[in-house]
Amino acid sequence: MSLLDVDGVTVHFGGVTALERVSFTVEPGEIFAIVGPNGAGKSTLFNLISRFHEPEEGDVRFAGESLLRRAPSGIAGLGIARTFQNIELFEHSSVLQNLLVGRHTRRRASILAQILFTPAVRREEIAHRVAVERMIDFLDLQPHRDRIIAGLPYGIRKVVEVARALAIGPRMLLLDEPASGLSAEESRDMQFRIKDIRARMGVTVLMVEHDMGLVSAVSDRVLALADGRVLAIGTPSEVQSHPKVIEAYLGTEAAAP
Amino acid sequence: MEILQLIVSGLANGCIYGLIALGFALIYKAAEQVNFAQGDLMMFGAFVALGLTNDSHLGLPFWVACIGAVTAMAVLGWLLERSVLRRVFGQSQIAVVILTIAFGFLLRIAAGLIWGHDPLTLESPIAGVNQHFGGLVLGLDELTVIAVTLVLTAILFGFFSRTKLGIAMQASSQNQLAAYYMGIPVKRIHGLTWALAGAIAAVAGILFASKGSIDPNTGLLGIKAFAAAVIGGFGSLPGALAGGLIVGLIEPFAARYVASGYSQIAPYAMLILVLLIRPHGLFAQIHAKKV
Amino acid sequence: MRTTFQTSYLQDVRLFPDVRRAIRYAALVALAAALPLVLDDFLLGEATNVLIWAVAGMGLMVLTGHAGQASLGHAAFLAVGCYANAILMERVDLPFVASFLAAGAITGLAGVLIAIPALRLHGIYLAIATLALSMLTEDIIVLAEPWTGGVTGLVAPDITIAGAQVDRYGSPDLFYWLCLVVALIVTLGYRNVLRTPLGRAFVAIRDSEISAQAMGVNVAVTKACAFGLSCMVTGWAGALMGHFIYTFNHEVFTVIISIQLLVMIVIGGLGSIQGAYWGALVLVGIPQVINIARDGAQAALGSSIVIPGIETGLFMAILILFILFEPRGIHGRLEKWKVYVELFPFCRRDMFRRQKSYLKTERMR
Numbered sequence: 001m002s003l004l005d006v007d008g009v010t011v012h013f014g015g016v017t018a019l020e021r022v023s024f025t026v027e028p029g030e031i032f033a034i035v036g037p038n039g040a041g042k043s044t045l046f047n048l049i050s051r052f053h054e055p056e057e058g059d060v061r062f063a064g065e066s067l068l069r070r071a072p073s074g075i076a077g078l079g080i081a082r083t084f085q086n087i088e089l090f091e092h093s094s095v096l097q098n099l100l101v102g103r104h105t106r107r108r109a110s111i112l113a114q115i116l117f118t119p120a121v122r123r124e125e126i127a128h129r130v131a132v133e134r135m136i137d138f139l140d141l142q143p144h145r146d147r148i149i150a151g152l153p154y155g156i157r158k159v160v161e162v163a164r165a166l167a168i169g170p171r172m173l174l175l176d177e178p179a180s181g182l183s184a185e186e187s188r189d190m191q192f193r194i195k196d197i198r199a200r201m202g203v204t205v206l207m208v209e210h211d212m213g214l215v216s217a218v219s220d221r222v223l224a225l226a227d228g229r230v231l232a233i234g235t236p237s238e239v240q241s242h243p244k245v246i247e248a249y250l251g252t253e254a255a256a257p
Numbered sequence: 258m259e260i261l262q263l264i265v266s267g268l269a270n271g272c273i274y275g276l277i278a279l280g281f282a283l284i285y286k287a288a289e290q291v292n293f294a295q296g297d298l299m300m301f302g303a304f305v306a307l308g309l310t311n312d313s314h315l316g317l318p319f320w321v322a323c324i325g326a327v328t329a330m331a332v333l334g335w336l337l338e339r340s341v342l343r344r345v346f347g348q349s350q351i352a353v354v355i356l357t358i359a360f361g362f363l364l365r366i367a368a369g370l371i372w373g374h375d376p377l378t379l380e381s382p383i384a385g386v387n388q389h390f391g392g393l394v395l396g397l398d399e400l401t402v403i404a405v406t407l408v409l410t411a412i413l414f415g416f417f418s419r420t421k422l423g424i425a426m427q428a429s430s431q432n433q434l435a436a437y438y439m440g441i442p443v444k445r446i447h448g449l450t451w452a453l454a455g456a457i458a459a460v461a462g463i464l465f466a467s468k469g470s471i472d473p474n475t476g477l478l479g480i481k482a483f484a485a486a487v488i489g490g491f492g493s494l495p496g497a498l499a500g501g502l503i504v505g506l507i508e509p510f511a512a513r514y515v516a517s518g519y520s521q522i523a524p525y526a527m528l529i530l531v532l533l534i535r536p537h538g539l540f541a542q543i544h545a546k547k548v
Numbered sequence: 549m550r551t552t553f554q555t556s557y558l559q560d561v562r563l564f565p566d567v568r569r570a571i572r573y574a575a576l577v578a579l580a581a582a583l584p585l586v587l588d589d590f591l592l593g594e595a596t597n598v599l600i601w602a603v604a605g606m607g608l609m610v611l612t613g614h615a616g617q618a619s620l621g622h623a624a625f626l627a628v629g630c631y632a633n634a635i636l637m638e639r640v641d642l643p644f645v646a647s648f649l650a651a652g653a654i655t656g657l658a659g660v661l662i663a664i665p666a667l668r669l670h671g672i673y674l675a676i677a678t679l680a681l682s683m684l685t686e687d688i689i690v691l692a693e694p695w696t697g698g699v700t701g702l703v704a705p706d707i708t709i710a711g712a713q714v715d716r717y718g719s720p721d722l723f724y725w726l727c728l729v730v731a732l733i734v735t736l737g738y739r740n741v742l743r744t745p746l747g748r749a750f751v752a753i754r755d756s757e758i759s760a761q762a763m764g765v766n767v768a769v770t771k772a773c774a775f776g777l778s779c780m781v782t783g784w785a786g787a788l789m790g791h792f793i794y795t796f797n798h799e800v801f802t803v804i805i806s807i808q809l810l811v812m813i814v815i816g817g818l819g820s821i822q823g824a825y826w827g828a829l830v831l832v833g834i835p836q837v838i839n840i841a842r843d844g845a846q847a848a849l850g851s852s853i854v855i856p857g858i859e860t861g862l863f864m865a866i867l868i869l870f871i872l873f874e875p876r877g878i879h880g881r882l883e884k885w886k887v888y889v890e891l892f893p894f895c896r897r898d899m900f901r902r903q904k905s906y907l908k909t910e911r912m913r
Contacts, residue, residue: 050762076764088759090752092819096560100745101752105764107745111773114744115737121744122561129557168763291672344872350672351618355814356871358807359864366861374856480683480803487676522687525680532677536668 001064003028003172003204004049009058011044011228018044019228021058026172031198031205033215035239036225037248042208043085045225046174050082051075062172077105081165082174085208087157089149095160096145099135102167103128135163138200139193155186162193166201173197175207179214187214194218212240224248261393263509269399269468271505272406276461277482278489278497279410280454286417286492287426287450290342290353296479297361298455302330303462303471304372307379319382327459334455338448346444361476368473379466402464409460410498417494426450484528490538499539503527563739580728584721592720593792598825598832599727600788603734605813605824607782610738612810613818614747615774616754618671621678622782622809624685627801629655629783630790631689631696637705644707644714648787655783656776663775667768682803689798701797704790716792727788734781738821741777750774804860811867817877826878830866835859 002025011018019041026032034042047053049060051072060067062078070078081102090098106128109121136145139159144152149160158178165173178194179187191214197203209215215222216236224231224245232242239245280295292298303326308314310322317325337360345352378384386397417423429436429443437443465471465478481504489500504524512520531539564570583595608622633651636642642650662681669677689696696702707714707726714722741747749770752760757767790796808831816827838859846852855861874881 052758052761071766072761073764073766076762082762084759084762088756088762090755090759092755093748093751097748097751101748101760101763101765104745104749104752109744111746114746115740115777117563117740117744125561125744126557129560133557164763341868341872345875348871348875351675352871352875354618354620354672354675355811356868359811359867362857362860362864363868366855366857369856480679483676484680487673491672519687522684525683528680529677529684532669532673533665536670536673 002026003030003063004206005059005061005064006045006048007059007061009045009048009055009060011041011048011053011055017228018053019048019055022225022228022230023058024223024230024233026204026206028171028204029198029202030221031194031219032207033219033222033236034206034208034225035210035212035215035222036231039227040225041228042225043176044228046082046176046208049075049080049174076168076170079169079171080174081168081170081172083158083161083165083176083178085176085180087154087161089157089161089164091150092148094146094148095136095141095152095163096132098149098160098164099132099167100128102135102164103131105168106131131169132167135166138166138196139163155182158182158186158190159193162197166197166203170203172204172206175205175209177208177210179209179211187211190214191217212236216240263513264506265393265395265399267506267509268502269396269402269505270508271485271502272402272498273461273465273468273501274478274482274485274504275498275501276406276409276457276464277479278486278501279413279494280457280461281483281486282489282492282494282497283413283457284450284454285430285486286494287430288447289350289430290447291350291357291491292451292454293354293357293479293483294337294361294364294476295454295458296482297364297476298330298334298458299462299465299479300471300473300476301333301364301368301462302326302455302459303379303466303475304368304377304473305329305459306463307377307466307471308372311377311380319380323463326463327456330455330459330462331452332455334458335448335452337455338451342451343444343447346447361479365473365476372473374472376470376472377466378470379463381463381467384467396468398464398467402468405460405464406498409457410494414494422446481524484524487538488528488531490535490540493538493540496538496540561743563736563743577732581725584724589720592724593716594832594836596716596720596724596727596792598828599724599731600785600792601809601812601828601831602825603727603731603788604782604785604809605816605827606734606738606821607778607780607785608809609813609818609821609824610741610750610781611774611778613813613820613823614742614754615750615771615778617771617774618675618810619678619778620675620803620806620810621680621682621685622778623801623803623805624678624681625655625659625779625782626786626789626805626809627685627689628658628779629786630796630801631702631786632783633787634702634704634790635695638702644709648784651787652780652784655786656780658783659775659779660772662779663772666775667771679803679806682806685801686798686803689801697797699797701795701800702790703795704793707791716794723791730784730788734784735821738781742821746770746773808860808863811863813877815863815867815870815877817879817881820877820879823877823879830878831863834862834866838862 004026006022006024008021008023009019010021022041022045034045036042044053048055049067051067051070062080065078067075090101107124109118109124113121136142139162141159141163144156149157152160162175162178175194179190182190194205194207195218198205219236221233222236222239223233224239224242226248231244231248232239234242277295277299280298281292284290284292306322306326309317309325310319341356341360342353345356383398383401388395388397388400417427425441426446428439429441429446482501485500485504486497487500488503489496489498504527507523507527508520511523559565564573584592587595604622604626608619611617611619629651632654633647636647636650637644666674666677690698712722713719714726716723749760749765752763752765753767753770761767793800812827812831813823815830816825817823842853870877
């Protein structure tokens with residue numbers, strides 16, 4: 001069974017078509033990339049999965065269960081984590097605190113127990129801390145552990161956001177333009193990290209990305225969107241050489257190797 | 258006939274609220290700042306005019322006092338932006354809210370120190386002159402208030418929707434950095450907006466003081482006008498006027514038909530009601546944030 | 549700079565990160581407990597007042613400082629707590645401890661009830677709605693005369709705890725200790741909340757609602773929790789305030805009090821428990837400072853100077869200075885000094901430079 005099944009979804013904003021009967025599936029363990037020019041509907045697709053937008057028709061199923069019955073805050077609990085295009089971290093908290101918010105769905109204690117800070121809460125906190133520390137190790141964030149987000153450079157924030165998403169302990173990770181705004185080196189680091197995430201944590205990755213270099217280096221399959229419609233699905237090289245894709249937005253330039 | 262009378266006096270009061278609300282809306286539209294001191298600016302403007310024209314004070318001609326008060330308040334608004342608000346440029350809205358609340362308090366104390374705490378009346382040519390239309394008695398002051406308000410709103414509305422500067426002002430509020438990159442002098446525009454809001458406050462103050470007495474606490478009226486601005490939908494100029502009129506009309510009717518105790522409650526109850534039904538006011542301009 | 553070396557995860561989970569800090573706070577509590585032995589009745593009353601305002605400040609701090617929901621209407625919840633406590637003691641004949649706890653629960657419930665419709669409001673609109681609420685409180689107290697005594701008001705009933713008469717005038721030291729115990733319990737609970745998922749969820753919805761949701765934080769429930777806890781604590785402060793001022797009517801809990809409370813925590817430092825205490829200290833301290841200055845001026849000039857509203861004026865002027873020069877309040881300033889002293893002489897000027905930020909419209913939500 002596919003992990004994610006997007007089934008004929010349509011979204012309009014006013015008179016503008018954001019998505020028009022888009023369907024695709026993501027298999028467990030896959031790295032799946034969505035590419036397309038600005039306004040193609042890539043972020044809308046993510047926001048649909050995060051339940052920030054409501055589709056007019058179609059369905060989105062995760063591990064067989066429809067997401068449409070869930071509230072936006074119920075998505076993380078299913079094991080879907082995400083990052084944001086423009087980084088949405090908790091600016092005035094430390095890296096550690098940000099990552100601990102990722103453990104929110106794993107909390108067990110009642111509000112009263114939390115106010116009293118019972119021994120059970122204490123044990124839970126230490127368990128959260130151990131889990132978060134693993135993410136910090138995994139993504140090499142040790143030097144920044146106690147620093148406030150507002151003072152961190154852009155490249156580090158991008159990594160922190162990925163770490164926070166992973167702290168959820170997700171089955172699927174949505175990365176919204178993970179390499180945008182990164183230097184060539186940082187972008188290459190990100191490339192290895194994405195591969196690592198799948199290899200070492202067994203997390204399925206669905207990402208939106210402009211950088212075709214990154215996309216072809218990491219993804220198993222690519223979906224090309226334009227004006228809210230699916231142009232092509234296939235391996236990176238198949239999609240890149242697809243005549244419709246070249247014509248629609250990659251232009252003649254990208255056809256050259 | 259009694260209802261008509263209530264409507265006219267309600268409209269006149271509503272126009273005052275509307276004028277103050279216009280000041281709120283103006284600043285919000287152009288600078289996306291919320292100025293809680295607008296009511297106190299109005300009070301201060303009224304006192305400046307009073308200080309210039311009343312016989313017990315300087316005794317200048319009324320129109321000189323009007324020009325003087327409007328100019329003085331425009332300068333005060335500009336100075337306020339220049340010296341205080343510019344420093345919190347880019348900080349959260351709540352910082353500006355608290356800052357302007359504090360500034361309102363200081364204005365109130367200053368007014369008390371200069372002009373005392375007893376209620377005073379502005380010696381104005383439009384005060385106390387009545388026009389009779391059949392059985393209807395209309396004060397010239399009420400008619401002037403309504404006329405001036407309508408004209409001012411129309412001018413401002415035209416300014417924002419037709420002129421280049423007005424559109425630049427709106428742009429600068431929606432994304433300061435982008436507007437700055439587009440060559441819009443964001444800071445100068447903010448200064449200009451505050452000057453304009455100060456001038457409008459002075460007009461409202463002069464009209465209000467012509468209708469009745471003022472004292473330093475008159476500025477608290479601003480809170481009611483604030484309710485009006487929100488009912489209309491922040492940042493919408495016709496909305497501000499409409500909100501003002503709604504609040505102005507509710508009050509006398511609630512006092513007349515419910516109980517006098519309820520006329521105080523009515524505007525705020527109305528405000529809460531509107532916020533619950535339409536969280537951003539009746540004439541809202543809200544779009545979803547893009548992530 | 550003193551660095552605490554981490555040897556176990558427990559260190560971050562503990563109440564105090566190191567022994568030094570634990571000792572320092574223990575000494576502070578001991579000092580506070582010993583105050584009745586040194587201060588005269590008047591100053592002890594002022595100290596009690598500081599504690600009550602600090603409790604109220606902590607109530608608002610959790611909502612505004614941590615959950616990011618600005619309220620300009622917390623005087624309404626002070627009033628609910630104050631009246632609920634007095635009515636329960638008088639009419640239902642509950643002992644103080646029971647009525648006090650119940651007053652907090654009732655106020656908390658009222659807060660949740662207010663929160664449910666207010667969930668749809670953001671930032672400035674929430675501030676306005678709560679302001680309107682505060683404006684209504686006065687009139688509602690007058691209209692609810694059979695319960696609240698209307699314009700005449702109520703007199704706070706006598707408190708008896710374990711056979712001892714606790715009275716602000718008769719036994720000011722006992723009343724002070726009562727307030728101290730309440731303040732300590734609230735502080736401890738507050739601190740606990742901050743180091744658990746609930747507190748982190750508060751900060752999360754303050755800084756980014758959208759990513760809080762993506763992390764599985766239910767924004768509506770979290771906001772309702774913040775309102776509930778905040779109002780419960782504010783209600784307790786209201787109950788204590790009722791006993792402190794002894795008689796109260798509709799004129800006590802005005803919108804001015806709401807504004808003062810918000811201003812107080814901004815001066816103290818938003819987003820820190822200590823900020824509530826610092827703010828309360830400033831709020832209660834200002835009239836004393838003015839009195840001293842006035843006496844001095846009278847002695848020097850031979851005539852007394854009375855400026856109506858000078859207390860509020862000075863308070864507001866201090867606020868303006870803080871927003872302009874130290875938006876993180878007294879607590880933030882002290883933290884910076886501490887770093888400066890610890891690093892001396894290696895502190896660089898731009899270590900504390902604020903990052904330039906540009907405002908984007910909040911009309912886009």
